[in-house]
Amino acid sequence: MQSNKLGWILLAPTLVILFFFGVLPFLYVVFVSFHQWNPFAASPEMIFNGAENFRRIVFDEAFLNSLSVTVAFVVFAVLSELIIGYLLAQAFMKEFPGKSIFRTIHTLPLIMAPIIVGSVWKLMTTPSIGIIPHYLDEWFGITMNIGTSAPAAFMTIVIMDIWHWTPLVTLTLIAALVSLPRDPFEQAQIDGANKAQTFWHITLPMITPALVATVFIRLMDALRTVDEVWMLTGGGPGSSTRFLGVHIFKEVFPKTNYGYGSTISVIVLYLTIVACWLLYVSMLAPRKNRKG
Amino acid sequence: MNYALKVGASALAMAVASSAAYADDAFWKEAAKSYQDVTLRGVTESTPPSNYIREVLAPEFEELTGIRVDIETTSWDQMYDKAIKDMEAGTGIYDMVFIEQDIVYSYLARDFLTDTTKLLADNPDLKAPTYSEDNFTTFADYFRGKNGDLYGVPMEAFIKIYLYRTDLFNDPEIKAAFKEQTGRDLVPAKTHEEYAEIAQFFTKWGEDHDMDLWGTTAQAHTGHPASWYEFFETIAPTYGVYNWGIDADNNYAASVANGGEMNSDEAKEAMKWWLSMRDIAPPESNASTWTEVGTTFGAGRVAQGLVYGENAGWIAADETKSLVVGNVGVALPPMEDGILEEVEGGEGYIGYYDGGAFGIPSTSKNQKAAMLFLQYIGQDEVQPDWAVAAPRVTNKTTYDDPKVQAMNQELGGYYDLLRDKGYLFAGAPAYPFHAQVREATAPILYQILTGDLGPEEGLDQMAAEAEAELTDLGYRK
Structure with a gap:
């Protein structure tokens, strides 16, 4: 009883902060999402309009386009980061010359703010000035212009995200791999399991909790990506990289469409929760069933 | 004394x-x-x-x-x-x-x-x-x-001006080549036709002489409102389309059908001309806002351009940033025949x-x-x-x-131009819905720039979208 009370006392500051800076703003956004509110409209006051914003979103082509490019981005970026991150983690489990230097360099992108990453990549990819289009043209005769080519802009953003966030996946998976017990691997070796079998039946199930946590973090981050994209393409060319975060930003800030912007935010939060839940079920449920 | x-x-x-x-x-x-x-x-x-x-x-x-x-x-x-x-x-x-x-x-x-x-x-x-x-x-x-x-x-306070390279415009070899090709002297353009002729000449000159030189700037970013501003505040007025083509006295009409001018023949003509200039501008133009346009000019990559006055200072005088110091001239932007007289008469503006x-x-x-x-x-x-x-x-x-x-x-002579000709320029129209209409129509403009929409179809859509947004905001009844 005593420890329970102490626990609540120790938790209290965090709970208070969470309530005021997390729960309350969230409830306010939900409240605003049921209103028509643009401070620069002829009637700038908040007007309750029921579920009209939610009805509108279903037919909003701009939102649906943003949703589709975001999903494509998340699938490409997160999947690539997981695969590359795992391969790098496995590589770092072995000894090779210059390993510590390589690991340090490999981790550097993580300490960069997203807006800086966007700026650096903009410098590297600006047509006729950037180093990437220059050498693509000089070595392979490929013309790269992220201002006109939607696929080029999209792939550049995916590659930028992979470059920025793969180190996080690598570090998390190194931590998971290092903590694995040796016994099951030795047992598998004695039983004659090959590498694929060892990975599929031993490594993967044992690192799944870390993998799930990593996927959740990257998924949530990728779904709300704004800074890098804002800096690199501004959502263009056209609307080809207008991801949900950028779409919400443009709706809420320049357009000051607070009501509808809040509705989009609530829907995106809902979709994020659903996506995470589906992932959780698909990645952890089979494991539980195996145990059962 | x-x-x-x-x-x-x-x-x-x-x-x-x-x-x-x-x-x-x-x-x-x-x-x-x-x-x-x-x-x-x-x-x-x-x-x-x-x-x-x-x-x-x-x-x-x-x-x-x-x-x-x-x-x-x-x-x-x-x-x-x-x-x-x-x-x-x-x-x-x-x-x-x-x-x-x-x-x-x-x-x-x-x-x-x-x-x-x-x-x-x-x-x-x-x-x-x-x-x-x-x-x-x-x-x-x-x-x-x-x-x-x-x-x-x-x-x-600045005006968006026509900036040109005096070293190139006064180069005897270039002048002679231009005269031979076009039959007229190489002087700053007064009309869109002259401007386009000069732009085409210099872009070709750059190609022929293996130089990083193009004939014009273009503030044509495909995802940033800078391109929207270049069209509505710089190009369209020189074709006689003022106040973004929205008629505030006529129930905020934007489309020609309702009495606006956003998709008028003049606006469409302006768009086509601008796109043709963008096509012969440096490759970075599709990713250029007002800042990059200044940088492009300062890097000596263009012979002429439409540049915000705030950048004119460092382009013309800051040797640490600009490669064209001392080689910059200023002039009024090119315009259609009759526009200058119209503006001097008190109607509209040229930039x-x-x-x-x-x-x-x-x-x-x-x-x-x-x-x-x-x-x-x-x-x-x-x-x-x-x-x-x-x-x-x-x-x-x-x-x-x-x-x-x-x-x-x-x-x-930029300050002289600002003092003597500043009255020909105007700020943005007195709309309380500035950013809202811009953001509602800009995605369509970006599609025009990427070629996903033709200029005519795109401007029709923009006019319709502007009216829809103004109706949503409660200004258009």
């Missing part, structure tokens, strides 16, 4: 000057006495004029008055984000906000700003002897409310008169202290050095200062 008389006259003049300076200093110290514990906070876009306020004027004012001034310079988007959120929520974090000319009508519609004329009239003790609204150029009129009062102290002011949010808790600072930066006395550091003129007497005159020479 004998020697003794000269000395006496000089001494008297010095005494008068020093006593006037002393009197001015005395005013600031006296007026600031009640605000010694105040810290003024301002937010503005990170531009050369704003940086000068932060780095020079604010520290000077602080030393003179003891009132601390924190100026936050940030990106264009962030500046709006912070200022609007603060004023909307009424938090009163900022005592001064940058008011870009095109947003002032939105701010006034929401009563976001303090009436500075009234504030000074109600508090005569606050009125600095060296500050007067009469000192400002007519650009200040953009910051007046319906009652004629001033709601912001102008701090920057954008850009700029901004510093205003005091209604929510500021330190309005009087902020008013002191605004008067300080609005004085004639601080303007010349400011104009040299960042090419902007907001006060009438600034043009006559020797330092500014010298700068004018370096800028190829």
Whole structure:
């Protein structure tokens, strides 16, 4: 009883902060999402309009386009980061010359703010000035212009995200791999399991909790990506990289469409929760069933 | 006049000057006495004029008055984000906000700003002897409310001009080649046809001579509103399409069908011409905002272009940034026949008169202290050095200062053009829905730029979208 009370006392500051800076703003956004509110409209006051914003979103082509490019981005970026991150983690489990230097360099992108990453990549990819289009043209005769080519802009953003966030996946998976017990691997070796079998039946199930946590973090981050994209393409060319975060930003800030912007935010939060839940079920449920 | 008389006259003049300076200093110290514990906070876009306020004027004012001034310079988007959120929520974090000319009508519609004329009239003790609204150029009129009062102290004013490379335009070999090819002399263009001819000539010249040289700039970013501004504020007016093609007196009509001009034949002609220029501009043009256009020109990659005046200064005179120092000329933008006469007759404008002011949010808790600072930066006395550091003129007497005159020479006569022809340019139309209509129609413009939509179809869609947005906002009935 005593420890329970102490626990609540120790938790209290965090709970208070969470309530005021997390729960309350969230409830306010939900409240605003049921209103028509643009401070620069002829009637700038908040007007309750029921579920009209939610009805509108279903037919909003701009939102649906943003949703589709975001999903494509998340699938490409997160999947690539997981695969590359795992391969790098496995590589770092072995000894090779210059390993510590390589690991340090490999981790550097993580300490960069997203807006800086966007700026650096903009410098590297600006047509006729950037180093990437220059050498693509000089070595392979490929013309790269992220201002006109939607696929080029999209792939550049995916590659930028992979470059920025793969180190996080690598570090998390190194931590998971290092903590694995040796016994099951030795047992598998004695039983004659090959590498694929060892990975599929031993490594993967044992690192799944870390993998799930990593996927959740990257998924949530990728779904709300704004800074890098804002800096690199501004959502263009056209609307080809207008991801949900950028779409919400443009709706809420320049357009000051607070009501509808809040509705989009609530829907995106809902979709994020659903996506995470589906992932959780698909990645952890089979494991539980195996145990059962 | 004998020697003794000269000395006496000089001494008297010095005494008068020093006593006037002393009197001015005395005013600031006296007026600031009640605000010694105040810290003024301002937010503005990170531009050369704003940086000068932060780095020079604010520290000077602080030393003179003891009132601390924190100026936050940030990106264009962030500046709006912070200022609007603060004023909307009424938090009163900022005592001064940058008011870009095109947003002032939105701010006034929401009563976001303090009436500075009234504030000074109600508090005569606050009125600095060296500050007067009469000192400002007519650009200040953009910051007046319906009652004629001033709601912001102008701090920057530029026109978007036609900049050209004098070294290329005066090169004998190039001149001869141009004459041979076109049958006319190589001089700055007056019409779109002439401009296009020069642009095509130089782009080809660059190709033929293996140079990184193109014939024109294009502020044609495919995901940033800079391209929207280039079309509606720079190109369309030179075809006679004013105020974005929206008729405020006709139920805010944008489409031709309803009485607007956004998708008129002139607008479509303007769009086609602009796209044709974009196609022969440097490859980076599709990712260029106003900043990159300046950089492109400063890097010597174009022979001519339409460039914001705020960039003209460093392009023409800053050797640490520009490769074309001393080789820059300025002129009026090219236009269709009859447009200049129309504008001189009082209808429309030929380009954008850009700029901004510093205003005091209604929510500021330190309005009087902020008013002191605004008067300080609005004085004639601080303007010349400011104009040299960042090419902007907001006060009438600034043009006559020797330092500014010298700068004018370096800028190829830019200040003369601003003073003598500034009246042909105009700020953004007085719409309280500026950003809303821009953001609603910009994605369609980006599609035109990427080629996903044709110019005619795209402008039709933009006009329809503008009307839909205006209906949503409640302006169009």
